[in-house]
Structures are given as C-alpha cells and as structure tokens.
Amino acid sequence: MKIGILGTGDVGKTLGKAFVALGHEVKMGSRDAKNDKALAWAKETGPKASAGTFADAAAFGDIVVLATLGIANESALTMAGCDRFRGKVVIDTTNPLDFSKGVPPTLAVSGHDSAGERVQILLPEARVVKAFNTVGSLHMFRPDFPGGPPDMFICGNDAEAKKQVAGILKDFGWGVIDSGGIESSRYLEAMCLVWVLHAFSSTPPTWNHAFKVLMK
Ligand SMILES: NC(=O)c1ccc[n+]([C@@H]2O[C@H](COP(=O)([O-])OP(=O)(O)OC[C@H]3O[C@@H](n4cnc5c(N)ncnc54)[C@H](OP(=O)(O)O)[C@@H]3O)[C@@H](O)[C@H]2O)c1
Numbered sequence: 001m002k003i004g005i006l007g008t009g010d011v012g013k014t015l016g017k018a019f020v021a022l023g024h025e026v027k028m029g030s031r032d033a034k035n036d037k038a039l040a041w042a043k044e045t046g047p048k049a050s051a052g053t054f055a056d057a058a059a060f061g062d063i064v065v066l067a068t069l070g071i072a073n074e075s076a077l078t079m080a081g082c083d084r085f086r087g088k089v090v091i092d093t094t095n096p097l098d099f100s101k102g103v104p105p106t107l108a109v110s111g112h113d114s115a116g117e118r119v120q121i122l123l124p125e126a127r128v129v130k131a132f133n134t135v136g137s138l139h140m141f142r143p144d145f146p147g148g149p150p151d152m153f154i155c156g157n158d159a160e161a162k163k164q165v166a167g168i169l170k171d172f173g174w175g176v177i178d179s180g181g182i183e184s185s186r187y188l189e190a191m192c193l194v195w196v197l198h199a200f201s202s203t204p205p206t207w208n209h210a211f212k213v214l215m216k
Contacts (some may be wrong), residue, residue, distance in 0.1 A: 004061025006054050006076055008037040010137040011067040011093050018141035020048045022171055029057025054080035063089045070096035070115050071108050077122050085126035089161045092119050093132040095192040104200045116185025127161035129154055130185045133192050136207045142173040143210055150210035151175040155184035177213055
C-alpha cells in the first residue's frame with residue numbers, strides 16, 4: 001500500500017519507518033519539499049521511503065497519516081489541499097496541545113469540540129480515524145510491555161475505515177478499542193493529557209506507559 005505521512009516529527013518518522021518495515025511505500029510530507037528532517041529520514045529508511053511537500057504526501061497515500069503539530073492541523077491540511085483526501089482513510093494522530101503556559105500542556109480545543117472533529121470537518125469526504133494519540137512515539141510500533149500488548153483507542157464515523165485502521169494497529173502489535181464516532185476524539189485527546197500528566201508525575205518524567213483495558 002502507499003502511505004502518505006504529513007509530519008516530520010517523532011510520530012511521522014516512527015510511523016513512517018514502521019509502515020516501511022511492514023512492506024509499504026511511504027512519502028513523508030512537510031511545509032518544504034527540501035525539509036532536512038524528511039530528506040534524512042527518507043535516506044535512512046531506504047528505497048521505499050521518499051519525501052516531499054504536504055500536498056505530495058497527501059496525493060501519494062492510499063492512506064494518509066496526519067502527524068502535524070495539533071494546533072497547526074488546519075494550516076497543514078490547507079497547504080496539502082483538502083481535495084487530495086477525497087475518499088481516503090486519514091489516520092489522525094494529533095493532539096491540540098497548548099504549551100503556551102509551559103509543561104504539562106493543556107488542550108487548546110476541548111469540551112464539545114476536538115481536533116479530530118475539526119479534521120473531519122475540514123476533510124468532509126475523507127474517512128478520518130483517530131488513532132495513535134494516546135501513547136508516546138517510542139512505543140507506537142511493536143510495543144513491548146510486561147503486561148502484554150497495550151490497547152489503542154480509536155474513533156471515527158466510517159466503520160470500514162475503522163476496520164482498516166484496526167488491522168494496521170494489529171500489525172503494529174496493538175489491541176484495539178473502538179470508542180465510537182469522531183466526536184469521541186474529545187475524550188481520546190483528553191486521555192493524551194492523562195498519559196502526559198502521568199509522565200510528569202515522576203522526576204525525571206517517564207515515557208514508558210500505555211493504556212490497557214481489562215476484559216472479562
Ligand atoms: N511525540 C509524540 O510522542 C506524540 C504521541 C502521540 C501523539 N502525538 C501528536 O502527534 C502530532 C505530531 O507530533 P510530533 O511530536 O511528531 O511532531 P510536532 O512537532 O508536534 O509536529 C511536527 C509537524 O508539524 C508541522 N507544523 C508545525 N507548525 C506548523 C504550521 N504552522 N503549519 C503547518 N505545519 C506545521 C511541521 O511541519 P514541517 O515538517 O514543515 O516542519 C511538522 O511536520 C502532534 O499533534 C502530537 O500532539 C505526539
């Protein structure tokens with residue numbers, strides 16, 4: 001499959017490398033086609049990896065991963081060209097974190113709104129699935145915890161898209177918890193803060209935790 005990744009940060013790099021490891025072709029997009037981080041990532045990741053603009057990555061992907069600074073999603077998607085996402089599954093990994101008052105951050109969008117819903121509104125013909133936003137990038141691929149595979153919470157309005165993303169998550173080594181429609185992003189983005197607040201509960205902060213739901 002062809003995967004477009006919008007984002008040159010730790011999430012874009014980690015997920016991009018993981019998709020390549022599983023045999024997919026990946027194009028990483030940025031504001032600048034000559035972004036150093038994207039070019040270095042592509043060189044290091046091998047022949048199935050390439051780099052370009054946000055628009056190039058959106059056009060390339062059968063599936064597109066949104067891994068941009070959460071409060072810049074609108075700007076990144078506008079640069080990518082919202083038409084390029086028509087009919088595609090978009091995996092939204094973002095959290096609208098506000099670091100203006102330092103760490104830990106707060107949510108710039110919350111209550112009866114969320115980044116996930118805003119992405120779906122900006123891309124009305126895309127099938128947006130929130131995923132990967134409740135764990136640090138270190139553990140996104142093949143998470144290895146003593147308590148067994150952790151669970152990734154997902155949400156979105158399109159059942160078929162969620163099924164496809166659940167399959168990807170299973171290939172990545174995750175259990176999957178379907179949390180409903182895209183409006184559940186309000187809660188999954190808040191869960192990111194629970195994850196972050198736990199990180200900052202230790203000195204130095206710890207990043208080695210993930211959520212798991214116990215079933216009976
Ligand atoms: N880091 C983690 O462990 C983690 C875990 C779970 C979820 N998340 C979420 O995943 C997303 C990506 O996180 P990250 O740490 O990998 O990277 P990040 O530093 O949050 O975002 C980097 C990306 O955002 C783009 N960007 C920044 N400002 C922009 C603007 N004004 N307009 C358009 N694009 C802009 C950058 O573009 P350029 O490439 O052009 O510089 C870059 O591609 C975030 O929403 C974050 O909350 C992060």
